[in-house]
Amino acid sequence: MFIKPVEAPVTTSVWTEHAANSHFVLESQSASIFKSLISVFSNTGKGTDLERNGILSKSISDYEFRILLKCLTKGVVYIVAVSDTLSKIHKDWNWVMSQ
Numbered sequence: 001m002f003i004k005p006v007e008a009p010v011t012t013s014v015w016t017e018h019a020a021n022s023h024f025v026l027e028s029q030s031a032s033i034f035k036s037l038i039s040v041f042s043n044t045g046k047g048t049d050l051e052r053n054g055i056l057s058k059s060i061s062d063y064e065f066r067i068l069l070k071c072l073t074k075g076v077v078y079i080v081a082v083s084d085t086l087s088k089i090h091k092d093w094n095w096v097m098s099q
Contacts, residue, residue: 002092005078006060008068025068026093065089067096
């Protein structure tokens with residue numbers, strides 16, 4: 001699903017690149033013990049956030065797949081789409097590539 005662009009933290013070791021062009025990158029999270037430890041520690045002491053409509057919110061870093069927008073002039077990368085499944089993020093990726 002496409003989201004409001006959010007600046008991506010520099011954590012390239014946690015993400016694996018699958019496809020790219022001059023402006024966009026499709027990535028998935030790398031499975032590792034390090035990732036699992038980060039997840040455990042980042043969730044410690046945090047309560048569950050509820051959005052206004054009552055649906056549980058999910059952190060952008062919790063999604064398995066993401067699409068990044070590279071802003072070369074600024075040297076910044078933005079997350080523009082996230083998904084839990086390859087099929088859903090692939091649909092967004094195909095839309096990006098068709099534009």
